Structure formats: C-alpha cells, structure tokens
Amino acid sequence: MEDDEEDPPLAVRIDETTHEFSNSHENDDVSVGVTVITGFLGAGKSTLVNYILNGKHGKRIAVILNEFGEEIGVERAMINEGEGGALVEEWVELANGCICCTVKHSLVQALEQLVQRKERLDHILLETTGLANPAPLASVLWLDDQLESAVRLDSIITVVDAKNLLFQIDKYRHLSSYPEAIHQIAFADVVILNKVDLVSPERSGDSLDELEKEIHEINSLAHVIRSVRCQVDLSEVLNCRAYDATHVTRLEGLLEEHQYKSSQNLHDNNVRTLSICEPLAVNLDKVRLWLEEILWDKKDGMDVYRCKGVLSVKHSDQLHTLQAVREIYEIVPARKWRTEEKQMNKIVFIGEFKNCKPDEGYFFTQLENRDGKGQPKRTTKSGYWKDTGKVEQIIWNNSIVGFKKILVFYEGKPPTGTRSRWVMHEFRVNPSYLSAFALDITTQTEMENNDFCAEIKNWKKIHG
Ligand SMILES: Nc1nc2c(ncn2[C@@H]2O[C@H](COP(=O)(O)OP(=O)(O)OP(=O)(O)O)[C@@H](O)[C@H]2O)c(=O)[nH]1
Structure with a gap:
C-alpha cells in the first residue's frame, strides 16, 4: 500500500439484499473461494482490494495482505464483518520465511483457521507483494488435500500498469530468465489493464490494443479488462472458478x-x-x-x-x-x-x-536481422519490402496454421523509397501451431x- 489513505476503510456497510451478481454454484458449494491478487509494484492491487470491499456484493470478504519476504512472519488480515459491521483487522500467524517456499503449510493452516473462526465467510482476497511469483501459491491453494473442503483457489488476478507495462515486458526479451511481472501475467486468469487514463489520449485506442496483444502473446487465455482505478465489473473478478475442472462452460x-x-x-x-x-x-x-x-x-x-x-x-x-x-x-x-x-x-x-523455435526466415533476410521492435528487417541492397498492413489467417483443420501478408518493393532507402510494381506474398507459419x-x-x-x-x-x- 502506498499510504494509509489507500487502506481499506474500517467500517463498511454491506446491504445484504443487494446482489449485483450471483453465482449458481454458491449454494451447492461449502468451500470459500480465494482470489489471489498479484501485480507489479504500484500497479493498483490495493486499489482493487478497496474497490471490491466497497462494492455492493452482499458478501463477507476477508483480505489477507501478504507482505511476504524473508523477514516477515505474520500476515495482516482484514475481515469485512458484513451488514452493519466493521472491518476487523486480524493477524494470521505464519512461520518466518517466504510464502512461496517455506511457509506454504502455515498459509494453508492460517486460511483454514480463518474460515473456521468466522462463520459464513464468503470469500478471501489474498493480496501479494509486487515481487511475488504466484506459481507456488497457485499450486498450494489449488490441489492441497488439507484445503479441499475448506477453501478453494478461485482465480489469479493480475493488475498491470498500462503506462509501464511495455517497458516491463521489453526489458525481459532476449533474457534467459524473466521478471516476476511476466510470471504474474502468465499465471493470470484475469488481467486488469489498469491506469488506462495515463495512456496518451491521442493514441490510447492503438496503444491499449497493442498492450492487450502483448498480454495475450504471453497468455492468450487471460481475460483482459481495461480499467481506471480498478473499477471493474465485480462479476468478472469474483467467483471466476478458473480452477474448477467441472466448470466446463x-x-x-x-x-x-x-x-x-x-x-x-x-x-x-x-x-x-x-x-x-x-x-x-x-x-x-x-x-x-x-x-x-x-x-x-x-x-x-x-x-x-x-x-x-x-x-x-x-x-x-x-x-x-x-x-x-x-x-x-x-x-x-x-x-x-x-x-x-x-x-x-x-x-x-x-x-x-x-x-x-521454428527454423524460420524471410526472403533476402534472416529472422535474426531485426529492427528495434523485434520485426524482421526486409531490406535489400537496392531497396526494401514494405508490408501493406493486412494480415490474412490461413486456416487448416479448424486451426490457424499460418499468416499471409502482401509486401510491396520500394526502391531506395526507407522511409522515402519509390514504390515499384513488384509485389510478394509472404507466408508465415503460426509459431504457436x-x-x-x-x-x-x-x-x-x-x-x-x-x-x-x-x-x-x-x-x-x-x-x-
Ligand atoms: N492515475 C491513476 N492512478 C492510479 C490508478 N489506479 C491506482 N492508482 C494510483 O497508483 C498508486 C498505486 O496504487 P496501489 O493500489 O497502492 O498499488 P499497489 O499495486 O497496491 O502498490 P504496492 O502495494 O506498492 O505494490 C496509488 O497512488 C493509486 O491511487 C489508475 O487507474 N489511474
């Protein structure tokens, strides 16, 4: 959290009769859903927690702030007491150590105790620090035998900062290890593309599309929601049941x-x-x-x-x-x-x-020969091939097996070359396929x- 003003309020009235969303599974499931909220430093995780706590959902929600690191041994938990009640702070005791490795089982026990102590707790939000890799949390919360009946992993929500995302992603290219920002996107079921108000208004349409594309390049299964101050439709972030194998639809x-x-x-x-x-x-x-x-x-x-x-x-x-x-x-x-x-x-x-990695190349140029944006350079001695911007999908057996682009040859140096009458159809294999x-x-x-x-x-x- 950045400052005290960002903390969730201490008294939140929840109108039990107001249900802005409902979930057909709620009645037949006794386990409490845990939503893990990740995101890089300052992306808006606490803003999202505040927004959820203040939402009209009629739910009693516990929040666990996971300030984990080697030196931290306790977790701060806040429980919204529901109708007319206050938001109560509790400490969930964890052994010393990082939650990703040494205190997994303490986390499991702490969650179970939390659920048992509080009758009718509807949901738990687990806010991680910006530097956390959600993978170990996902594994421990998803299929831990001890947890099966008490709590279940509902989904991983990653909040990203629209202003800084490209910078964070670009840094890792060509590296053999990845910053946590990438892991957080890779494991996300929902990515909240937050702070879209900070993306320049003239280009915001293009830029936001580009950002969504970048997110889907890493994780095409993530549901991306654009937001300002994490104001999202709560039905898209609570009770997602992303790990429920029976939730087929x-x-x-x-x-x-x-x-x-x-x-x-x-x-x-x-x-x-x-x-x-x-x-x-x-x-x-x-x-x-x-x-x-x-x-x-x-x-x-x-x-x-x-x-x-x-x-x-x-x-x-x-x-x-x-x-x-x-x-x-x-x-x-x-x-x-x-x-x-x-x-x-x-x-x-x-x-x-x-x-x-496919053994892929282009006419006149190797794939390694890239420009600053990672695109292949299509320059030759006397000119350059420029694509017309239209990409057609090549479908085979219900799958996208490749892409076709039309390139036009320009004589001279980019960007002031003279358009020639030469055209080339460039076929690329879909690397995913x-x-x-x-x-x-x-x-x-x-x-x-x-x-x-x-x-x-x-x-x-x-x-x-
Ligand atoms: N302009 C703008 N500012 C935002 C938006 N969302 C959050 N902020 C601000 O960004 C700052 C960081 O937000 P937090 O919610 O504290 O971010 P966090 O991810 O919890 O931060 P850490 O706990 O430090 O990792 C705060 O000053 C917020 O008020 C947004 O959509 N637009």
Missing part, C-alpha cells in the same frame, strides 16, 4: 476464444502460449504419460506454467477437462458430449518453450492417433 468459452488469439510473434526465448486443436479421440493413459513427460520431465526444454484443455477420450461419451499448474495436473470427466457437438481435443499450454506440432511429433507413438500423425508427416513434407 467457462473453460470451453476460453478455449474457443483462444483460437482467434493465437500468438503471432515469436520472440526469442520467451513465455508464450501454444495450442493443440485436433478432432480425433485420444487414449487417456497415453495422454497422461505424454503430459507427465512435458510437465514433470520438462521434455525438450518445455517448461509449462499453466495448461487448460478439453479432451475427447476414446471409448467415453464424456467431455474431459484438463487443468494443470506447473507439475500438478488433473483430468476429469465433466459432462456428456452433446449429440450436436463436434468432439475435439483442445489444449492450451502457457510457459517457456525453448527448443520449439508449429510448436504444438513439435510437441506432438515427440509423442506420435504415444498418442495412438494415426490420422493425426499422418497429417503431421504430410505437413512436415510441405513445410519441414
């Missing part, structure tokens, strides 16, 4: 949207999203082996942070959902496939894929999916 919606948000740029060595979208049913045991090689053994330099998917499983009429955070994964039958539905496997991975194939080529004997493998081979003949 939301997951399917995300995967559907993802098809149209595939990463188009392939930066060196970065955190990004890869997807697989294939129609033929898979053998569940073999998918498990394949996943374990990727998630546990980090096969071929793949380091998966987060994974979501739906599977069409052989000899089963059930749509299966897949969720993974780091090495923990879960595949469950969620519901029956509907007769009118096309059965598909859709899996999205977010993480680092170091060895999945290519890498997905790279993942599957390694497992083609495992997947027992002959047509799919044949397609990979055909595809390789064309592009390999």
Whole structure:
C-alpha cells in the first residue's frame, strides 16, 4: 500500500439484499473461494482490494495482505464483518520465511483457521507483494488435500500498469530468465489493464490494443479488462472458478476464444502460449504419460506454467477437462458430449518453450536481422519490402496454421523509397501451431492417433 489513505476503510456497510451478481454454484458449494491478487509494484492491487470491499456484493470478504519476504512472519488480515459491521483487522500467524517456499503449510493452516473462526465467510482476497511469483501459491491453494473442503483457489488476478507495462515486458526479451511481472501475467486468469487514463489520449485506442496483444502473446487465455482505478465489473473478478475442472462452460468459452488469439510473434526465448486443436479421440493413459513427460520431465526444454484443455477420450461419451499448474495436473470427466457437438481435443499450454523455435526466415533476410521492435528487417541492397498492413489467417483443420501478408518493393532507402510494381506474398507459419506440432511429433507413438500423425508427416513434407 502506498499510504494509509489507500487502506481499506474500517467500517463498511454491506446491504445484504443487494446482489449485483450471483453465482449458481454458491449454494451447492461449502468451500470459500480465494482470489489471489498479484501485480507489479504500484500497479493498483490495493486499489482493487478497496474497490471490491466497497462494492455492493452482499458478501463477507476477508483480505489477507501478504507482505511476504524473508523477514516477515505474520500476515495482516482484514475481515469485512458484513451488514452493519466493521472491518476487523486480524493477524494470521505464519512461520518466518517466504510464502512461496517455506511457509506454504502455515498459509494453508492460517486460511483454514480463518474460515473456521468466522462463520459464513464468503470469500478471501489474498493480496501479494509486487515481487511475488504466484506459481507456488497457485499450486498450494489449488490441489492441497488439507484445503479441499475448506477453501478453494478461485482465480489469479493480475493488475498491470498500462503506462509501464511495455517497458516491463521489453526489458525481459532476449533474457534467459524473466521478471516476476511476466510470471504474474502468465499465471493470470484475469488481467486488469489498469491506469488506462495515463495512456496518451491521442493514441490510447492503438496503444491499449497493442498492450492487450502483448498480454495475450504471453497468455492468450487471460481475460483482459481495461480499467481506471480498478473499477471493474465485480462479476468478472469474483467467483471466476478458473480452477474448477467441472466448470466446463467457462473453460470451453476460453478455449474457443483462444483460437482467434493465437500468438503471432515469436520472440526469442520467451513465455508464450501454444495450442493443440485436433478432432480425433485420444487414449487417456497415453495422454497422461505424454503430459507427465512435458510437465514433470520438462521434455525438450518445455517448461509449462499453466495448461487448460478439453479432451475427447476414446471409448467415453464424456467431455474431459484438463487443468494443470506447473507439475500438478488433473483430468476429469465433466459432462456428456452433446449429440450436436463436434468432439475435439483442445489444449492450451502457457510457459517457456525453448527448443520449439521454428527454423524460420524471410526472403533476402534472416529472422535474426531485426529492427528495434523485434520485426524482421526486409531490406535489400537496392531497396526494401514494405508490408501493406493486412494480415490474412490461413486456416487448416479448424486451426490457424499460418499468416499471409502482401509486401510491396520500394526502391531506395526507407522511409522515402519509390514504390515499384513488384509485389510478394509472404507466408508465415503460426509459431504457436508449429510448436504444438513439435510437441506432438515427440509423442506420435504415444498418442495412438494415426490420422493425426499422418497429417503431421504430410505437413512436415510441405513445410519441414
Ligand atoms: N492515475 C491513476 N492512478 C492510479 C490508478 N489506479 C491506482 N492508482 C494510483 O497508483 C498508486 C498505486 O496504487 P496501489 O493500489 O497502492 O498499488 P499497489 O499495486 O497496491 O502498490 P504496492 O502495494 O506498492 O505494490 C496509488 O497512488 C493509486 O491511487 C489508475 O487507474 N489511474
């Protein structure tokens, strides 16, 4: 928190009869949802907490401020007492150490105690420090046996500062390790693109679109919400059920949207999203082996942070959902496939894929030959190729396998060259798709999916 004025107010009246949003699962679920709020220093995490506490939601919400660091052993918890009640401060005792590593179990116990002490606690917000990597929290809160009945991880919300995001992202390119700002986006279920009032008004449309694109390059599954002072629709940030394998509709919606948000740029060595979208049913045991090689053994330099998917499983009429955070994964039958539905496997991975870089180049210029923005330079001795700005998607088998651009040749030096009559169609493989194939080529004997493998081979003949 920046100063005391930013602290949540000590007395908040909540009108129990006012429900601006509702969730159909609330009645049949006794566990208390935990929303982890992350974001870089000063992005607006406390502003969001304040906004939620003051919202008309009729919920009793506990806030845990996680000032974790080596020297901190206690957590400050604030509980909004509900109708007519005050906001009560409590201390949640944690052993010394960083929550990411040594005090995980203390956190679990502290949360359980909190839930048991307070009857009818509806939700918990866990605000982390700006330097925290949410991965260990996600793993511990999601599938901890002790927690199963008491609390559940609802979602990870990352607040980013629209003014500084590009600077923070640009810094990490070409590095082999990433700042926490990148991890926070990679693990987010919802990204609040905050402080949009500070982006220059003349260019705000373009710039904000560009920022959203950058966020989706890292994590195309994240739902991005633009905001000023974190004033967002509360139904988009509370009760998201992002880790609930049985909450299929939301997951399917995300995967559907993802098809149209595939990463188009392939930066060196970065955190990004890869997807697989294939129609033929898979053998569940073999998918498990394949996943374990990727998630546990980090096969071929793949380091998966987060994974979501739906599977069409052989000899089963059930749509299966897949969720993974780091090495923990879960595949469950969620519901029956509907007769009118096309059965598909859709899996999205977010993480680092170091060895999945396609061998890609352009006419007259190597991919390494980039300009300041990471785009390939298309200059030649006598002039340069300039793209006309229109990018067409190349769709094959329901997936975006590539992109087509029209380039025009200009004689002379940019930007004052003279337009010639030469035109070139530039075809690029979608790196996300290519890498997905790279993942599957390694497992083609495992997947027992002959047509799919044949397609990979055909595809390789064309592009390999
Ligand atoms: N202009 C502008 N300022 C904002 C916005 N949101 C938050 N702020 C201000 O940004 C500053 C930081 O906000 P906080 O909510 O304290 O950020 P934080 O992420 O909790 O900060 P740390 O706890 O230090 O990491 C405060 O002065 C806020 O008033 C916004 O949308 N626009």
